[in-house]
Amino acid sequence: MSLWFPRLSTERVLRLRPQTGPFALTLKESNANRIYCLNAEAEQSGLHRGMPFSDARAFCAGLNSQVVDLAADQRFLLVLRRWATRYCPWVGLEGRDGLTLDITGSAHLFGGEVALIADIQRHLARAGISVAIGVAATRGAAWAVAHYAVNPAPVDDAQAALAPLPVAALRLENKTVVALQRLGLRHIGDLIQAARAPLMRRFGPDLLMRLDQALGTQPEEITPLAEPPHYxxxxxxxxxxxxxxxxxxxxxxxxxxxxxxxxxxxxxxxxxxxxxxxxxxxxxxxxxxxxxxxxxxxxxxxxxxxxxxxxxxxxxxxxxxxxxxxxxxVVQEQISHVAHSKQDRLDDLITRIGARIGLENIQRFLPADSHIPERSFLIAPAAFSTPDGAWGAPPLSRPLQLFPPEGIAGHQPQPPTRFRWRRMGLTVGRAIGPERIAPEWWLEDENWRSGLRDYWRIETREGRRLWLFYTPQAPAWFVHGEFA
Amino acid sequence: MQSDLTTHFPMRNARVHEACGAAALGFAVVFASLRQGHVLLIRESWRADVVNPMGAAPFFDPARLLVAFVKDQTEGLAVMEEALRDGAVGTVIAELNKPLDLTAGRRLQLAAKTGNTTGLCLISEDMGSNAAETRWKCDPVFDPNGSDSTLMRWSLIKNKSGTLCSWYVRWNPYKSDPAHRVVVVSTPVN
Incomplete structure (x- = not known):
């Protein structure tokens, strides 16, 4: 059995946000906005799939549209697939907008094939999803009936049912279909009667394989999706x-x-x-x-x-x-004589503390490749990162503590001899510098708007060792950190 | 009174100690550099300043440093007690801004004893708890002799099991043995 949802994408969107009037979803493909899927009203006003969106708007002034979300459609199709397992356990996906069911031995549970089709149609109609159903002995024939038959009904004799259908119903490439039509082979019936050897030579094995699959002389499996494990x-x-x-x-x-x-x-x-x-x-x-x-x-x-x-x-x-x-x-680890238990204990401790203060509030530092003092390290939650990378720090050239820059008086490029910081009067005993650090122009940073910075290590007579910087492009002095 | 720093520092294991003064964080990283295992730093999340791992790198590998950001001091003390009792980290450093009462201080001591871990509370001056094993007042000192100096004055201002004293100490990153990196420059007479 083959289910085809011809308007799956639009119906999914309209289920979430019902609206009346013509509606279409657009997809940007090879630099052109084209209609991907549309509802019945839009189709009545002369639109069709694959039409350029600008043309569609010219045809139909009241057209509402939206950009298609293929990932959400795929998820919706998976939901439908899970729903379809109520009819049989063997359900596979068929392209972007169809399902294949192997109902062998399960149709009688619903009172036969006709009753089964009626039941599926009733359920889907209630959900607002249009469906075309084809039932046949082979997967190919069911697909053909679902997509191309005028009034789909359970098919017993595949050959008789397929003969009047166009050759496109064999799931062929577009190129092959056009070529067959040029040869005058418009229906599957023509193809069945044609000699096989010239077709093989002209179109390769693919065409005949599809034909045989539809007629049942070659087998074709349905691949059901595995149920995700449920923990x-x-x-x-x-x-x-x-x-x-x-x-x-x-x-x-x-x-x-x-x-x-x-x-x-x-x-x-x-x-x-x-x-x-x-x-x-x-x-x-x-x-x-x-x-x-x-x-x-x-x-x-x-x-x-x-x-x-x-x-x-x-x-x-x-x-x-x-x-x-x-x-x-979980990666299986080799148990070795080197004790891993310390790491396990630390993880358990992080879990326990994380249960109290939030797992993301326990953080560790990771090295980063930048000269900007605030960006020379990354802060990452300890539970979601592993300590790695080398901390190649030149000794004692970076402060132990970093503050948001605190302005002090002074406009000269040379460090001040005395200054006030945090209501303390400080006298400079020794100034080491400058170390010029340029902002990273490729990253926009509010704090580095003032341009270049000349960093000085200032040792004060009072004892405190501070990290000051001077901004030559907007003359001012700031305290940025304190050394140990 | 003269006394040897090595009898007091590194401080006694499985106890909670206190440090105050402008160089308390420097004292903490020197202490952490002499200990094994991870260092858990507990600080309140509203604080704007950050501990710079690049600045801590000369003292110990910043990969050993974990920071727990807590909402307030109550939460911080709960985390500290948990970490001390568990013993999975070697050192627990907490920044406190309210004085500890005797119950809280004693609970931390018991937790440190159970987990065989050492705790260090960074406090502001005159905020010490009676339950602390030792209290150190640490101030940076200007070194007229050399640049790039880490000269500090460490005063032991409370000691439950010994005498009080103070030292001028410098940290020397070039010694291969971590135990010898703390260099006592001189011992001032109190």
Missing amino acids: AVRITLPDPIGLAEDVMAGTARLLDQLCRKLVSNGVGARVLQLTLRRVDREAQQVELRLARALHDPARILPLFERAVQGVDAGFGIDQLRLEASRVEQ
Whole structure:
């Protein structure tokens, strides 16, 4: 069985935002805006697929349009594919706007093929999706019937049903179709009667393969998509529980099951959600975000402890559900005599602190290739980065602390001998510099609008060692950091 | 009174210490450079200044440095206690801006003891807690003899198990053994 959704993209958009009148989706292809998909009203006013959009607007003044979102269409098609598994388990995608179902042995469950088609049409009509359905003994014939037959009905004799259809119904390239039409072979029936050897010589094996597939003399498989693995387990209890230890014991059982599934798929959980359903139908959620992907129940379980303590059990909890809502591939590591446990302990600590202050608030520094002091390092969340790169720093030439620049008095290129900073009067004992740093012109930075900077290391008589800079293009002095 | 710095510094392990003064952060990085393992720095997220890893690089590898940004001091203390008790990081440094009461200070000490980790609170002056093991007042000092100097005056102003003293100390990055990089220049007579 072949399902074809001729107006899939427009109907998806119109489902989200219903509107009346002609509507079309445009796609920019090879530098021209063309109509990709359109609704029935637009078709009535003389528009067709592949028409340049500017022409379409000239034909039809009231045309509403939008740019097509192919990725969303693909997702929608996957949703439809999942829905179609209610009719048979063997469902594959057919291009951008179709599905192929192998209903062998499942049609009788719905009362035969005719009743099955009626059921599909009823469901899709309610969802506002137009569909053309072809049922035939082979995949090719079903496709041909769905796309080209005038009144699609279940086909028993493929040859008789296909004979009046145009040759384009064989899923051929456009070039081949045009060439066949020039030879006078307009219908599949003509093609069946024609001698095979000249066709083979003229068009290659592809044409005859398609013809044989449609007639059933050559096999063609449907490739069903694999169901994505589902990482969720639950436990329902005969009597409600309320003690934290009992909840932890239940969680441990779920975790064992879940982790077995994770291990067999070679992934680890990154975000875990424990839903505790109470007797009064309320649900409590506990979310655990891990600093790295884990599938070891012994390590995950203690991390739940603190959050479970904070759960309000009410009159008792009678269902626990544990879901790994985000998983990541886990690389199997060689266990060596060099202790890895220190790193594991650190990750567990980050997880536990992250549960309190937010996982992204624990950060580490990564080196970056820039002379601008603020950009010579990157700040990255520790849980989502690995420490790497070399910190090749010349000793003691950079301050330990960086402030947002704080202005001080002075307009001379030479460093001032005395200045006030943070309400302290400071006397310069030694000034080392200047070190000129130019702004990176390829990056727009608000703070570097004042242009070049001449950095000085100022050692004051009072002891403080400050990093000052002078901006020669807009004469002024600023304090930018303090040395150890 | 004369005293040897090495009997007091690096400070006792599995305790929480305090440092105040303008060079407290410098004291903290010198201390961290003498210890193994990761360094967790806890600071409040509203602060505009940043610890520059390029500036810390001469002291220790910045890859060892983790920074936890917390909402307020209560959260910061909770994170500090958690990290001290766990023992996965070698040193925990927290910047405090409100004085600790005795309960909080004692809880930190117990956590440090359990996890065998050392904590260091960077405080402002006159904000010390009674529970701290030692308190150091650290000030940068102008060095008339050489440039690129890190001359500091470290005064031990509270010590639960010993005497008080102060030293002029310089940090020398060129010594191969980290333990010898802290050079005592002179011991002022108190």
